[in-house]
Amino acid sequence: MALSTTVLDARFSNKIIYNSDLDERPTVDITGGTGSVFYIEIVTGSIAATSYFKIFDSADIDLSSAQSPILILRMPASQTKMCIISSGMPYTTALSFAMVTGAGDTGEVGPSATCTARIVAS
Numbered sequence: 001m002a003l004s005t006t007v008l009d010a011r012f013s014n015k016i017i018y019n020s021d022l023d024e025r026p027t028v029d030i031t032g033g034t035g036s037v038f039y040i041e042i043v044t045g046s047i048a049a050t051s052y053f054k055i056f057d058s059a060d061i062d063l064s065s066a067q068s069p070i071l072i073l074r075m076p077a078s079q080t081k082m083c084i085i086s087s088g089m090p091y092t093t094a095l096s097f098a099m100v101t102g103a104g105d106t107g108e109v110g111p112s113a114t115c116t117a118r119i120v121a122s
Helices: none
Strands: 003-007 015-019 034-041 051-057 073-077 082-090 096-102 116-121
Touching: 034 051, 034 073, 034 096, 051 082, 073 082, 096 116
Parallel strands: none
Antiparallel strands: 003 015, 015 116, 034 082, 034 116, 051 073, 051 096
């Protein structure tokens, strides 16, 4: 997994979170606390089937349990999707996310090809 977090300006609390290898396993506790998500960009690249990007308000993710995400984005094969949340989507514990092939709460299998995520959060 190639995860990077960048703060663009010290005067603001927003940061850009970029994961260039989203297909392997969940990305957990990225922000280390509370905040809000303002922008999400997912690129499914060469993935040949529909997949699902899930965001969790949790410091850890167990995809085999019925842990409910706070957001699920359906991602068509080989597409880019951008989602702007102008007022922010708050998370009260920590920001974690995963890309899986199942739409339900217990979808735990990652897609068969590399996909990327870019998130702007506070």
